[in-house]
Amino acid sequence: MRAAVLGSINIDLVASAPRLPNPGETVSGHAFRREAGGKGANQASAAAQLGADVVMFGAVGQDADGDLALATLRAVGVDVESVRRVAEPTGVALIVTDDAGENQIVVCAGANAEVVAPPADVSPGDRAFDVLIAQLEIPAEVVEAAFLATDAFTVLNASPARELPERLVRRADLIVVNEHEYAAMESLRAARRVVVTYGGAGSALFENGERTATVPAVPATVVNSVGAGDAYCAAVALGLAAGADPCSALATASAVGAAAVADPASQPALFPLHDYEAMT
Template sequence: MRTAVLGSINIDLVASAGRLPTPGETIGGGAFRREPGGKGANQAHAAAQLGADVTMFGAVGADEDGDFALARLRVVGVDTGFVLRVSAPTGVALIATDAAGENQIVVCSGANQFAVPPQDTEFDLLIAQLETPLDVVEAAFAATSAFAVLNASPARDLPAALIERADLIVVNEHEHRTVAGLNRVKRVVVTYGGGGSELWMRGERVVAVAAVPVQPVNSVGAGDAYCAAVSLALASGVPPRRALATASAVGAAAVSDASSQPTLLSLNAYEPAR
């Protein structure tokens, strides 16, 4: 499936500790790692491994961080030829994680603010998030007839035109409570972490699927892997319950991997037995 991913490309600076600090608290015993991330890049990385033909649209700095982030995408076959190199620094996410895989994240957008919509609109699937400017996402959705997916994260108010155009909006339970107008969307997938996921259509819940039991290692990229998987499955015409179950298995594999861009198999490897 020819897939365009429009979104953020960051470097993740990750500190892992036994627990997350409370406001004003300093804790020790942490371990540090530096790796490529960003919701857009994470979803592109996952979609390519799951079997899509992926082109990434976004922006990075003309710096070593930009080189590092794009090299990771190219390794799994993502076409990065349309990613802009700009004078602003590559985006950075400061992430703290605990022993249970929970996290706290602060994103510094940097070059992501200079992303532009795809000029080539002939894709089967378009996936975008909200870590790049909203008007860029709106323009991309308006210009294509592709199956258009919005991962409405970070949560914010959405224009009516974007709500009406989206074929699918993916949110977590917090975003589901926060983002207004989701009852008007054709399809909304809501994720609940260990509580599974649901599909809503025009405000009516039609499918609920349990999560795959797993010991979490890192939840940072799991939602992005899930989003890529459920987008590919539903855009391909997979029945909703099977699509959500497949995506849940992908999410479980991702949360078991320490990386924000985990190693995955092809999508059909995660499909439930018939």
């Protein structure tokens, strides 16, 4: 399957601590690490490792952080030739994780604000894609323009939560959110298909506002939840785009998410998708 991912590329600055700090509080940490991240890059990495032929569309700075982000994607087979190098610095996410795997994140967009829609590359033709995946760490109008310009199966990870243009909601073949985002975005009740994740309580598919499938979570030892939602999104996008039965697609994605939370990286190491299908 050929997949295009349109979205953010960041460097994650991650501090681990026994617990998350309260407002105004300082806590002692375990360790600090600097690694590639960003919801778009995380989903591109996951999709490539799961077996898709992936092209990334985004923007990074002309800096060492941009070099690191692109090298990390290349290492798992993502085509990054369409990623723009711009004057703004590469985006950064400041992340604190605790011993339970919970996190707090602040994202500074940087070069991600310079992402442009690639209509020529996601329309039918010599470089047609089966699926286009996007998120909301880049401008929503860029996502809308790309979705309206393609006949591919379109997947929107509507995160961070914001009010969405009606045309974007109507055009999306699939929207993926967590339970908090679903509660905050009333417009999603009108969407054709929405997958909602509930953490340890599993996930569900809503079609035109009606729940049509529910799947339990796969038990896992939580090390880091930062990239788990992105890995889940990539897996469920590829499954449903390929025409898999919804319950099977959600169950497989849950197995991928369980593998992701057990890995400390924002872009966790994953097996091909069929390996996780065999687990369900």
